[in-house]
Amino acid sequence: MKLVLETRNINKHFYKPKDFHVLKDISFGIQPGEFTSIVGKSGCGKSTLLYILSTMDTEYTGELYLNDQLITGKSNEELSRIRNRHIGFVFQFHYLLAEFSVLENVMLPAKKLGEKSLEEIEHDAQEKLKMLHIGHLAQQRASRISGGEKQRVAIARALINNPTILMGDEPTGNLDSQNSENVFNIFKNLAQEKGLSLLVVTHDNDFAKRTDRIIEMEDGSILK
Numbered sequence: 001m002k003l004v005l006e007t008r009n010i011n012k013h014f015y016k017p018k019d020f021h022v023l024k025d026i027s028f029g030i031q032p033g034e035f036t037s038i039v040g041k042s043g044c045g046k047s048t049l050l051y052i053l054s055t056m057d058t059e060y061t062g063e064l065y066l067n068d069q070l071i072t073g074k075s076n077e078e079l080s081r082i083r084n085r086h087i088g089f090v091f092q093f094h095y096l097l098a099e100f101s102v103l104e105n106v107m108l109p110a111k112k113l114g115e116k117s118l119e120e121i122e123h124d125a126q127e128k129l130k131m132l133h134i135g136h137l138a139q140q141r142a143s144r145i146s147g148g149e150k151q152r153v154a155i156a157r158a159l160i161n162n163p164t165i166l167m168g169d170e171p172t173g174n175l176d177s178q179n180s181e182n183v184f185n186i187f188k189n190l191a192q193e194k195g196l197s198l199l200v201v202t203h204d205n206d207f208a209k210r211t212d213r214i215i216e217m218e219d220g221s222i223l224k
């Protein structure tokens with residue numbers, strides 16, 4: 001089956017303050033519609049790996065493929081476009097623009113991509129908000145909604161360009177248990193019903209246990 005994301009022998013060192021082999025021969029693939037969590041003790045290299053997978057960090061050896069396309073070695077301009085087009089990202093903190101409306105926040109990545117008219121983008125953004133049951137918040141200022149609602153807006157924003165993979169770095173890290181459950185269910189539905197692939201770094205074992213697959217890291221390696 002075609003892989004949405006694949007790594008082949010990714011290695012990374014930090015050279016300051018001294019040589020530190022932070023990622024060791026990381027090789028794995030993610031299939032369409034697969035919901036995967038990455039777990040491991042603090043400092044084992046999860047965020048460093050996610051930074052590479054999301055194409056933000058290019059200082060590594062080995063190969064990264066997205067949709068069978070070799071990503072390693074591309075220019076920053078190409079990477080920025082690939083990222084915007086194919087990867088949605090949800091963080092622990094939502095990074096919404098506080099003074100903008102919910103709708104405007106969701107529309108931003110599509111405006112940046114520049115492939116659709118403003119009317120189409122607005123329509124798509126409304127659809128994403130409805131899908132996440134926050135359509136009624138479209139005109140609210142982002143600063144005026146609850147933490148759980150903000151995270152759903154951040155998910156809508158991550159989905160606006162219909163990415164092939166959604167990545168999360170502790171997406172429930174700042175939420176109470178009810179809102180964490182909501183986010184888990186949203187992700188599960190996206191995988192099952194829309195065939196979206198999800199890759200989530202989490203410290204939350206209850207969350208990880210219910211994903212399709214757990215990748216466990218230790219000291220920069222994947223435990224087999």
Ligand SMILES: Nc1ncnc2c1ncn2[C@@H]1O[C@H](COP(=O)(O)OP(=O)(O)OP(=O)(O)O)[C@@H](O)[C@H]1O
Binds near residue numbers: 014015017
């Ligand atoms: N820029 C850097 N320079 C040197 N060492 C770094 C740098 N960034 C991270 N590290 C080290 O690399 C290791 C892996 O860090 P990373 O943030 O990937 O871990 P993590 O598994 O995501 O941890 P956590 O669960 O606490 O977020 C840690 O020992 C960290 O101190």
